[in-house]
Amino acid sequence: MPDMTGEQAGAGLLIVAGLVALGIVSGLAARLIPAIVAVPAGAAAILLLAARGIAQSRAAAARAVEVRSIRAVFAAGGNLLGTLDETRVLRHAAEAGARLSAHAGAGLLYLPEEGGRFALRAAWGLDGPMREQAELPALAPTVAEAATTRKTVMVSLQGTAGAYRTGCLLPLHGKSGLVGVLALLSQKPASAFRPEIPALEYYAAHTALAIGNSRLYGQVQEMFISSITALAAAVDAKDAYTHGHSEDIADLATMIARELQLSPQDVEKVRLAGLLHDVGKIGIPDAILRKPGRLDPAERAVMMTHVTLGASILDKPGPLRDLVAIVRHHHEHYDGHGYPNGLRGSEIPIGSAILAVAEAFDAMTSQRAYHAARPVDAALEELQGHAGTQFHPQVVDALARIVARERDTGSPWFLALETRINTPVTGSVTRNQAPAASEDAAMVWQLTQQLRETGDLAQLLTMLAATTAKLISCAGCAVLLLDERGSTLSVEATTSAEPAPGTVFPRSRSPLWQAVEQRAIQRTGEHSGVVVPLVAGGQAVGVLQAEEIDRQGERLLAIIAETAAPAVQAALLRARAERSAAADELTGLLNRRSLVAHLHQEVARQKRYGTRFALVLTDIIGLAAFNAQHGYDAGDDLIRRTGELLAANVRQVDFPARLVGGTLALLMPEVDRVEAERAVRRLQAMVNEREVTILGRFMRAQPLRWAVACCPEDGTDADLLLATIERRLQAEPEPSPH
Incomplete structure (x- = not known):
């Protein structure tokens, strides 16, 4: 019988080597090595193939998990980017972040405030006592650390956050800088988070983008509403009796829309339509608008055209087009006897029906030269008497519920309404005459x-x-x-x-x-x-x-x-x-236009009172090379940090600004050349010795070159002073970069 010992040993060693290479041998498997060595050659090949299959299966499973994780991140990010309401974005970001992790039970979102503090703005997964103390003081230092380093930070929460043992804090930094910090809490140790960190950091980037988008939208909305309010005020100003009329209608119409449980989008449309419902009166002659008594049939016919004129004003490409139907039909009657189109019942847009009730109630409870204001109950009784004919019954019922509730709570709205009703008007009212008797x-x-x-x-x-x-x-x-x-x-x-x-x-x-x-x-x-x-x-x-x-x-x-x-x-x-x-978008300092305006003011002051001032320009040396080495985001952060250093080390009366690129300026009132150059030396020494954080990494601040111009010594013309100092800055030798 042939000796198989050597062959078995070789086969067994082959299995061991294969298992080690595939990462299978550990613990119990390692203790079974002697038995494995004795396996025959044929069985060795089978075992080796099986082990290789196990390893491939594990790799495929890991890839599947990674794919599911990426898909989940994309889905969560897509949902975040699908809304522009900042409150909803923050709330959803906290919840979706916690759900993305396989073991996180809670999510908290912190946003920066003035003074370097961070405030909790959204939380998900907290209940009971933890909701009462949602600030979780133990997290505060780590929130600040994640914000400063711009790196994911783990923290132990043993005994400070109920059942939660670990926190994973992810900085949210967008194009404009740090947006906030997302904290995920888990009952497991920190090691459980580590495989998920790449996916969570990718989600954090989506969150920062969504928050930035919602804020930008909010700013645009503010300017949009401001413009609409100004337009409404211009319309109201044509009639001494209607100062604030459009805002009153908008406020009441908004209350009714919410009472009817319209969607937030429709409530907003009703509010905007309330502000602009009478915009067509811009085209109505003042003699008709300001007539102290009732209108005759011809004048009324002219007045009725304000709804179609208002609709045509709004019927232009843009967000106001959604208001056209509401404004056009807010004088339609429920029974079809209104104008301009004689719509009836459900044909009338609900926003128009709301405005009709709000405007009628406001008119009845307001003082006019041709009628006294009616008491609240009398106005409501009049509306209820015409519900189903002139007015939409459900809208009238909604107003009645609002009035009852506001009266019971003694709200500011109801108190102001009663005061308006009880304040009589004596005689006609002009722009400079108060309508109140008391x-x-x-x-x-x-x-x-x-x-x-x-x-x-x-x-x-x-x-x-x-x-x-x-x-x-x-x-x-x-x-x-x-x-x-x-x-x-x-x-x-x-x-x-x-x-x-x-x-x-x-x-x-x-x-x-x-x-x-x-x-x-x-x-x-x-x-x-x-x-x-x-x-x-x-x-x-x-x-x-x-x-x-x-x-x-x-x-x-x-x-x-x-x-x-x-x-x-x-x-x-x-x-x-x-x-x-007036602010520079990157640094928050004054921009060039604003600096030039201040410069002209200082020149005018010098010519009138004989004052003096200095203008300082400084330029970051080697900014192009820095951008090439570290990237443009790092270059922007360098400019931002340099601007912060400049602003933090000047007088309150000085004007720090950014002109362009890495060129910063400082306008110093009541300073002569000696004082300005002393200030420059101090600032230069401070910058040269300072380390700053650039995208979370500590670096030495880049060197600066400086130039000074003074008024009146270097001229008393603002544009000439600016041109002079810019030439001096370009002529200054560049110190060697670090």
Whole structure:
């Protein structure tokens, strides 16, 4: 019988070598090596093929998991990019991020605020006590670390987050910089997250893009609404009785649309149509619009054309085209006896039916030269008497429910409505004559007129606080405005020492924030304090706060807030638009156009008062080479960090700016050449010694070259000074880069 020992041993070793190469041998398999070595050659080949098949199957399974993961990321990212509402984007991002992970049980999304802090703006998967303490203090340092390093960070949460043991924090950085941080919580150790990190980081990039898109859309919407509001105000201004009429109609129509549970998109269309429902009156002669009595048949025929004229104005390519049918048919009657087309019942767009009821109710409860305002119940009774003939029955019922609810809660809207009804008009009204008989109402009307004519936001808010304090005889009055992200309230004007101007109140459960969120009056419980929301066009812009007032004062405060809010909103939008137009998009410093405007102002001041100033230009050396080595995103970040260094180390009265590329400027009022050059040396030393983070990596700041021009020594012409200093900068030798 032949000796098979050597052959078996060779076959067994072949199996072992194959299994080791395929990564199969470990643990128990390793302990069975002696037995494997004794396997015959034929069986060895079979075992080796089986092992190879197992390895290939595992690789295929891993590839399938990877494909499913990529598909899930694309699906989640697509859903995020499918909406432009920032609140929905944030909420969905937190939920979808947690669901993408195989073991994450909760998702939290933090956004940066002023002062380097991060605020929790959306959460999913928290319940019970954790929802009450959703800020999770243990995460704060790691959120800051992920934001600073721009890298995914793991953190242990043992004993600080309920059943959750681990947090995975993903920075969300988009084209304009850091957007926020997404935190995913798991009951498993950190190692469970590691295989998922590439997919989660890809999802984080989608999230940053979606948040950026929603913010850009929000800014465009703000400007769009501001333009529409201004157009509506221009229409209302043609008639002394209709100041604010379009906004009143829009607010009431919005309330009715929500009561009827229309979709958010349709509610917004109704609101915009309410603002523009009378835009066609631009083409109606003033003699007809301002006639103090009723119109004769010929005049009424002319007035009726405003609906078709308004529809034709809106019927242009763009977002306003969706409003054409609503505006055209808001004078149709439910029984078909209205105009312009005699539509009936369901043929009338629901938005038009809502506007018809809102406008009729507003007209009946408003003072006119030819009729006194009707009480609320009488106006409702009139509408209900014509439900099914002139008005849509369901719309009338919705208005009745709203009135009952607002009356029960004593809302600012209802208080302002009652005051309007109870304030009689004596004689005819002109633009400069108050329609109120009582002294308080006259002062409120006068305040409203003054606010509308005041273009400067700070001046408007100061006037509002001071006049309100005088009208309601309170211990102190303050105006607080929401920031653009809706995350803080800041004191912009006050008549007392507390709260001090500039005080910031982050989102909380305080009466200030409850007034904003609930759109209702809140009482502080201290010093008989009252907080009233400033709401215009359905959006809260801030609050009006007063201390030590009685019930009558509270009632008057609500009326002031109701009437002043549109003027505050308009001034705020103008201020934000002006600030955005003056700022450099990359650095947030002044842009070239704004710097030149300030330069002309300083030159004019010098010629008038004999003052002096210096203009400093600096240029980042080697920026092109830096871009080539590190990429343009890194180059943009370098410019941004250099701008931050410059802005953080100059006086408050100085004007830092970015002209173009890596060229920055500094306008320094009341400074001569000696002081300007001293400042340049200090800034140069500071930059040369500083390390900055570029896309999460620490690097030495690039060297700068500098040039100085002074007025009046180098000239008293703004354009000539700028040309002079630009030539000097180009003539400066370039120091060697690091």
